[in-house]
Amino acid sequence: MSQRLNPTQLKELKDCFSVFDSDDSGSICVKELKKVCESLGIKVGDRQVNELMRLMDRDGSGSVDFKEFVNVMAEQFFREPTPAELEAAFDTFDQDKSGYISEEELLMVMTRFKGNITISDVQKMIQAVDKDRDNRINKKEFIAVVLNQKY
Structure with a gap:
C-alpha cells in the first residue's frame, strides 16, 4: 500500500x-x-x-x-471513481430508474448488505444526504456523498 x-x-x-x-x-x-x-x-x-x-x-x-x-x-x-462507476453505483440503488433513490430502494439495497437495517436507519441516511429536503436522494446528492464533496 x-x-x-x-x-x-x-x-x-x-x-x-x-x-x-x-x-x-x-x-x-x-x-x-x-x-x-x-x-x-x-x-x-x-x-x-x-x-x-x-x-x-x-x-x-x-x-x-x-x-x-x-x-x-x-x-x-x-482514486476518484469514474463517471461510469458513479452511474453504475447510483443505478444499483435507483431500482425503478426514476432518477431518485427512495426510502424503499435504499432499504432494499442496504438490507442485502447489512440485513438488520431499519426504516429509521434509512431515514437518517437520507436526511444526512438530502440537501433539497425532498425525502429522496437525487444523482447530484449521491455523487456528492460518494466523492465526499459539498453539494
Whole structure:
C-alpha cells in the first residue's frame, strides 16, 4: 500500500469486510465473493470469480483475509471513481430508474448488505444526504456523498 489509511478509512474497510465475510470466519471465500458481486448487480461466472479471488488472495490460501482485503481495497480510497462507476453505483440503488433513490430502494439495497437495517436507519441516511429536503436522494446528492464533496 503506497499510502497509509486513516482510522476512519480503516474502520470503513473493516465494516465492509465484515459484511462480505457473511459466516464470520475472518476471511472471504469464493462463495462469499460471488455473493457480494451478485448483490451489487454484477453478473460473474465461476471463472471470473476465481480470477478475482486469485488476484486478491496474495498468500494463496484460497480465501481473502482482512490484511489482503485492505491491500487490494485501500487503493480505492486514493482514486476518484469514474463517471461510469458513479452511474453504475447510483443505478444499483435507483431500482425503478426514476432518477431518485427512495426510502424503499435504499432499504432494499442496504438490507442485502447489512440485513438488520431499519426504516429509521434509512431515514437518517437520507436526511444526512438530502440537501433539497425532498425525502429522496437525487444523482447530484449521491455523487456528492460518494466523492465526499459539498453539494
